[in-house]
Amino acid sequence: MSAIEQYLREFQNTIPAHLRSDATAEVHSHLEELTREWQRRGLSRSEAERKAVLQFGAPRQIGHQWRRAAGMVDWWDILLAALPILGITGLGWELVGKFIPLLMYLAIFGLGALVAWRRSWPTWWYAWLGWLFLALLVKPETHWAFFIIFPILVTLLAVDSWQHATLMTLPFTTYLAFATIIQRQQLVTTGWGPGNIYPGNIIWLETAFSILWIAVLAASLRAARPSRRDIYLLAGLVGTQLIYVGAVALMIVVAKSFPAYFVTTLTPRGLLLQKLPLGLATIGLTLYPLFVWLAARWISRSKTRTGLPA
Amino acid sequence: MSKLDMRTGSTAVMVLRLLAEKPMYGYQIVKELQARSEGYFDLEQGTLYPALHRLEKDGLVDSNWEVVEDGPSRKYYHITEAGQDELEKSVQQWSDFSRHLLKLLGDAAQ
Numbered sequence: 509m510s511a512i513e514q515y516l517r518e519f520q521n522t523i524p525a526h527l528r529s530d531a532t533a534e535v536h537s538h539l540e541e542l543t544r545e546w547q548r549r550g551l552s553r554s555e556a557e558r559k560a561v562l563q564f565g566a567p568r569q570i571g572h573q574w575r576r577a578a579g580m581v582d583w584w585d586i587l588l589a590a591l592p593i594l595g596i597t598g599l600g601w602e603l604v605g606k607f608i609p610l611l612m613y614l615a616i617f618g619l620g621a622l623v624a625w626r627r628s629w630p631t632w633w634y635a636w637l638g639w640l641f642l643a644l645l646v647k648p649e650t651h652w653a654f655f656i657i658f659p660i661l662v663t664l665l666a667v668d669s670w671q672h673a674t675l676m677t678l679p680f681t682t683y684l685a686f687a688t689i690i691q692r693q694q695l696v697t698t699g700w701g702p703g704n705i706y707p708g709n710i711i712w713l714e715t716a717f718s719i720l721w722i723a724v725l726a727a728s729l730r731a732a733r734p735s736r737r738d739i740y741l742l743a744g745l746v747g748t749q750l751i752y753v754g755a756v757a758l759m760i761v762v763a764k765s766f767p768a769y770f771v772t773t774l775t776p777r778g779l780l781l782q783k784l785p786l787g788l789a790t791i792g793l794t795l796y797p798l799f800v801w802l803a804a805r806w807i808s809r810s811k812t813r814t815g816l817p818a
Numbered sequence: 819m820s821k822l823d824m825r826t827g828s829t830a831v832m833v834l835r836l837l838a839e840k841p842m843y844g845y846q847i848v849k850e851l852q853a854r855s856e857g858y859f860d861l862e863q864g865t866l867y868p869a870l871h872r873l874e875k876d877g878l879v880d881s882n883w884e885v886v887e888d889g890p891s892r893k894y895y896h897i898t899e900a901g902q903d904e905l906e907k908s909v910q911q912w913s914d915f916s917r918h919l920l921k922l923l924g925d926a927a928q
Contacts, residue, residue, distance in 0.1 A: 527871075530893075533883075534844060534867060537890040541845040542863070544889070565864035573868035578875065 511557040512539050515567055522571025527578055539564060579737075586729050588620075589632035589675065590722040591639075593682055631729060634665070634675035642679050666800035671741060673797030681745070682721060684790040717755075720748050745794050753787040829869045830878075831908040832859065834901055837879060843892040844870065870895060878904050 509517075516532055516539075523531050539560050546556035564570070617640045624633035641661075644654035666673035724744030728737050760779060763772035774783075836842060836850050844866055851859045873879045878901035885891050897905070 531867070531871075533891065534893050535864070537843070537892055538845050538863065538867075540890040563863055565862040567864075570864035570867070573865060574871060577868035577872040 511554065511561045512536070512543065515539065515561045515564070519567040519571055522568055523574060524578065527574070531574060535564070535570075583730075585630055585632045586726045588630075589635045589725055589729065591632075591636070593635075593678065593718050593721050593725070631672070631675065634672040635678050635725075637661075638676040638679040641676075642683065662797060663800050666797035667804040670797040670801035671738060673800070674741060674745070674794065677793055677797065678721075678725075678745075681749070681790050681794050682718070684786065684793065717748070717752055720751070721745070724748055742794075742798065746791055749787065749791050749794065753784070756783060756787075828912070829861070829866070830873060831905065831912060833866075833869060833873065833895075834878065834897060834905040834908070837895055837897040838902065838905055841894040841896045843894050845892075847895075873901070877901075 516536055519535055520528055520532055539557070542560035542563055543553070543556045546559045547553060551559065617636060620633070620636050621640075624630060624636070641654060641658050644650040644658075662673050662676055665676060724741070724747075728740035728744055756774070757779060759770075760772060760774050760776060763770035763774070832851060833847060836847055842850065845863075847870075848861070848863050848866055851861070870879065870881075874881060874895070878898060879895045880898050881893050881895045883891050883893050
């Protein structure tokens with residue numbers, strides 16, 4: 509295998525499928541031109557190819573830059589974006605919330621901010637920003653800061669990018685779904701199933717929900733074409749919340765049908781009057797950045813139209 | 819500050835400036851940049867393409883493939899109307915920036 513063939517093979521592995529053939533053809537064309545230049549200077553074909561490949565730059569590095577230019581998000585970014593959701597699940601497991609002091613929590617996210625700043629504020633940072641704000645809710649003394657700053661920041665961010673603002677609200681929609689749609693002790697398993705391992709809670713449902721949510725996040729961020737990212741993200745998040753509300757309703761049915769195995773304090777009336785409105789509020793929070801963005805666009809277009817000569 | 823740091827952000831305007839003269843393909847752009855800057859802008863050649871791709875995604879350049887008889891096909895880039903506007907804006911910004919910087923450096927040297 510020639511040096512160019514080897515280079516192209518490695519390069520192709522780093523490029524998303526929808527860009528691959530065009531990008532590879534372009535790199536091939538450039539390497540061929542460079543090789544011919546070195547041959548004209550007296551090198552053999554194989555030496556010229558090796559020189560050309562070296563001059564072009566490392567295939568992984570070039571591929572990485574190309575993916576970034578195309579708006580692609582790496583798995584590393586997805587893992588970082590998913591961390592707040594994992595953190596929320598951790599709170600559900602009562603490991604993070606109880607044992608990690610607030611200072612350590614802030615130090616971790618402060619370090620994250622430093623990395624994000626060095627990397628020009630990548631996508632995952634917005635999810636982290638939401639997680640940071642969640643810290644303001646932990647202590648009652650800082651509630652006021654949260655309720656004043658957070659809505660303003662989300663609104664300002666949404667005017668520019670509703671996706672980033674949605675990522676920022678993600679820890680809260682996740683938290684709302686966990687903390688309000690289902691409350692602890694509302695469903696207690698008495699016979700079999702994970703409820704025996706973690707008595708008196710439904711952590712397995714929270715964990716499954718987190719996995720689903722992370723899958724939505726990964727699918728939307730890794731969408732082969734960034735233009736499809738918006739619809740993946742929105743449909744995925746709203747869809748996941750609807751699934752969650754549906755799961756709660758199903759659990760009531762199951763608990764009422766098998767009282768020997770499940771004990772529940774949830775009632776259909778409670779579901780309709782308390783849980784459903786909260787579920788809808790959660791979906792509303794997910795959609796809020798999109799509404800702000802659409803409104804901002806509408807206002808900006810109206811202004812442009814007004815400014816045009818008659 | 820390294821030369822690489824100083825070049826960050828200027829690649830787009832340099833490429834747009836070249837394409838404002840005539841459509842060019844990647845290899846030709848690299849060679850022109852080297853020749854006109856007397857070797858100062860000797861960039862790692864592969865890094866040009868992500869920059870071109872970004873310009874294309876932003877609608878500042880357009881491209882088409884052309885078949886060459888005795889060599890590999892070439893992808894030619896053309897500047898768009900939006901690219902022309904962006905170039906004018908960038909040239910103005912860079913001129914202001916370099917004028918003020920040189921003034922400041924001149925004052926510091928005295």
